[in-house]
Amino acid sequence: MRNVLVRRTRVLASTPARQLKQTLSGAEFTGMSRRGKYLLFTLRTPGRVEPFMLVGHLGMTGRMYVAPAKTPLPKHAAVVLDLGRENFVFEDTRYFGRFTLETGAIEKLGPEPLAQESAPEGFQRALKRSAQPIKVKLLDQELIAGVGNIYACEALLRAGISPKRPAKKLTLTQIGQLWRAIREVLSEAIEGGSTVPLNYSGTDKRDGLFYFGRAPEAPDFYAERLRVYDREGLPCGACRTPIRRLVQAARSTFYCPRCQRG
């Protein structure tokens, strides 16, 4: 790439803006993968032997996309890579996201639910050790990678487990069911997200992987994807009991008191 514009150094974490510019100048993207909620970009600089990695995280409101160079930059563009005819844009309203050369965060991540058929021993043992509510444990990225607040709620519903249940009180059978539920929920979310056009720049309300707010032209587009999240007071799809909301570790939890006992 030709040039790197850093408008918010915060998203670079500990990588100095100068270093990012220097490292990226002349480099090319060669690949991309994912680990937990982190995006891993592989790059190479022609003439140099060592490829290197760029680590991205979308936080709560981040987006990364490629757009024609003439497209006006969004208000909260944090980093823009000049690719010539196009720009790579990392835009993040809240600047909670990351775009950095620092790789430390990914090394601490727990197992990938989609890479393991059944619950790994380490996951089981960690749960058996903790008195914290299971919902809180699911958000711990060192225990299991990639589960956030929404899908933690959804997975617990499908596994029929109360979010309040102390982790150590789950049976091995329940842990197995929970692991499977997490895999299902994430697979379906990825499948649903795949219906979003690849060049989608995230400027309308259906901003990617989950529904947030109303899409007037297709009210049901995402409606059946989330069965409890943000549905306080609405009837559970399985038993019609009103969905409840509670706060755990300063986050909202939604659950069905009838389908999720214990």
Next chain:
DNA sequence: CACCATGTTCCTTG
């Protein structure tokens, strides 16, 4: 104005 929000990290307390 008050309160809420998809995530992570840091600080304090026990």
Next chain:
DNA sequence: CCAAGGAACATGGT
């Protein structure tokens, strides 16, 4: 040292 809880981060929507 570890577990647990809460605040902070920054901005926008309701």
